[in-house]
Amino acid sequence: MKEEQGILVIAEQNKGEIHKVSYELLNKGKELAKTMKSTLNCLLLGPEGICAEELNYRGAQTVYYMKGSMFAISEEYTYKSNIVAFIREKKPKIVLIGATNFGRSLAPRIAAALQTGLTADCTDLQLDEEGRLIQIRPAFSDHLFAHIKTITNPQMATVRYKEFKEAERNIQNTKKVIEIKAYYNLNSKIMVDEIVAMNDFDITEAEVIVAGGRGIRKREDLAMLEELAETLGGKVGVSRALVDAGMADSASQVGYSGNRVKPKVYFACGISGAPQHVAGMKESQIIIAVNSDPSAPIFQIADYGYVGDLYEVIPQFILQWKKEGVAK
CATH class of the missing domain: 3.40.50.1220 (TPP-binding domain)
Known part of the structure; x- marks a missing residue:
């Protein structure tokens, strides 16, 4: 990615399965990237064995696969530290994250570390005449829709699950998965002792x-x-x-x-x-x-x-x- 260019989708995975919201973000991301005449890339953090090429099939030009056993557990601090380091190095202009339970907890931490803005729970994304992201979200219990712009880069937004259609799968797309090492290992101040499922069904x-x-x-x-x-x-x-x-x-x-x-x-x-x-x-x-x-x-x-x-x-x-x- 060039200096402050391109769109980056943070792909979410759980137990090695890529969350469908990632495919929805890629679908919208393709539309925005085409208008911007820019790149659409993906960052996937997870353990060994994830089929990262699936993100290429759904439209990501390059998939950066950050492997590490520490990413088998969705722990915000470890994810945040590594994603922030990646963004600082690659400098995407727009960063999109799914508004899942984990995404809603993770995204504000990333934005705060980068000292940039974040619009949560967006239902649509558009571009203005200057190519800046218009982040649209409901306000006042869906009675009004706020149109928000971020004046800093990267421009960050979380997008509600099932808001966009999933990107169609095309196995003819070029497979480009770049495996990268984690910048940081487990947070020394955090230890996950046990994961207790509140609900075994999404x-x-x-x-x-x-x-x-x-x-x-x-x-x-x-x-x-x-x-x-x-x-x-x-x-x-x-x-x-x-x-x-x-x-x-x-x-x-x-x-x-x-x-x-x-x-x-x-x-x-x-x-x-x-x-x-x-x-x-x-x-x-x-x-x-x-x-x-x-x-x-x-x-x-x-x-x-x-x-x-x-x-x-x-x-x-x-x-x-x-x-x-x-x-x-």
Whole structure:
């Protein structure tokens, strides 16, 4: 990369598998690089055995594969130190990171170390007449869209998962993977003793989500939603109210401050339809709402609505679908 030129995508991996958000960033990155008449490259940090060429197939001209056993664990400080050193050496003009749980934690640390700006959770990226990045993100619970520019380089942004289509795979693309050594080993002040999974399933990948809100009275009642979700081959999601009440972990949260999901079917059970929650699920293909309040805002966006007590309605759903043989 030339001085302050080019676009760099930080590819995310987990247990050797490249996260799909990396392919989405490459898709948008190709569009921006073409307009800028610039390069599109990737930095992948991870242990041995990752198929880094896949990033070439998805559009990266050069993939820098920084190998090291320390990268088998997603630990922000070690990643940050190495990424900052790489960026200082290569000097990309734009750096894109996926707004995953890890990306949201990692990106601000990188930006602070580089003393540059960062726009979080972008939903679109454009270029102005001078070729500077316009970072677009929702504000005021999706009621407005802010257009932000960074006056320093690199211009950094995190982009929401499932905002762009994945770059198409083309095995005819030139394979160019450059293996590089890590600049730093494990942080001497950090030791990962144990990794505890809060949720063994990425809710953003679910095709069916059964979500509960304030209408759920106690934690044990989530079992009812879990049974419905299991019947349909889906997963359980929750609104922020249940997370704040300690009834569910944040990995299952859907909404503006949680996960953005686009399942084929979304059940909103006891969810009123506050803008903060709707922002995370409004693009679901089919929305089915169950609420005892006929004036609940959720009914305004639902494809199908049922006014009633979810404690009576959901068990009937389960019985009916099992009777119909829908159970997976």
